[in-house]
Amino acid sequence: MKAGHRNRITRLHLLNTLFPLLTGEDLYLAKQIEQTINFASTGDTENPGQQDEFNEALVRLLQKYLTQDQNFGFYHWEANAGNRSFDPLWAREEIIAGLKEIAGFPKAMFFGTGLRLSLQDTKKNWTAKLDREYEDAVEYIRNLATYWTTKNSELTLVLL
Structure with missing residues (x-):
């Protein structure tokens, strides 16, 4: 399977997961959402x-x-804001601020992007060591979310 096709399938499943009220189990609707996002980002639906x-x-x-x-x-939360590398100290501050912002809601989503890029920094290739660092960072963020989320709220944590 080509990487582009695999990425598209991954995006469709991501969209189907993130927009369940709109798509249900219908990948056709997820494809329409994908085309909308594509058009918004590049001007081309495909x-x-x-x-x-x-x-x-x-x-x-x-x-x-x-x-x-x-x-x-x-x-x-954009982990790679300003093209910076991942630093647990600064990430902690930003993540806690975000979790506090959504703390009063019965349901909430913390949507993090750029984590892989911030870990990869200037390294050209993704390695097994970076894979371990990524898993450690995800676990670190999950632990923060667990600690800073109230028992009565339902938090969806998405890290891309």
């Missing part, structure tokens, strides 16, 4: 562009869709 362009358009759509419900909180 071209998703770069991953960061796709993610940016996806975040805009999620913010618009999810924040219509006043009982649902949404926070986007």
Whole structure:
């Protein structure tokens, strides 16, 4: 299977997961959402562009869709803001600030993007060591989310 086709299937499953109220189990609707995001990011319904362009358009759509419900909180965290490398100290501060922002909602989504890029930094290839660092970072963020989320709230944590 070609990488482009595999990436498209991955994106469709991601969209189907993130927009269950719209798509149900219908991948055709997920494909329409994907085409909308593609068009918003590149002007072409079939071209998703770069991953960061796709993610940016996806975040805009999620913010618009999810924040219509006043009982649902949404926070986007960009791990690679300013092309910086991942630092648990600074990440902790930003993640906690985001979790506090959505803490009062019965349902919320913490949507993190750019984690892999921030870990990869200037390294050209993704290695087994980076894979372990990524898993450690995800576990670190999960632990923060567990600690800073109230028992009565339902948090969806998405890290891309």
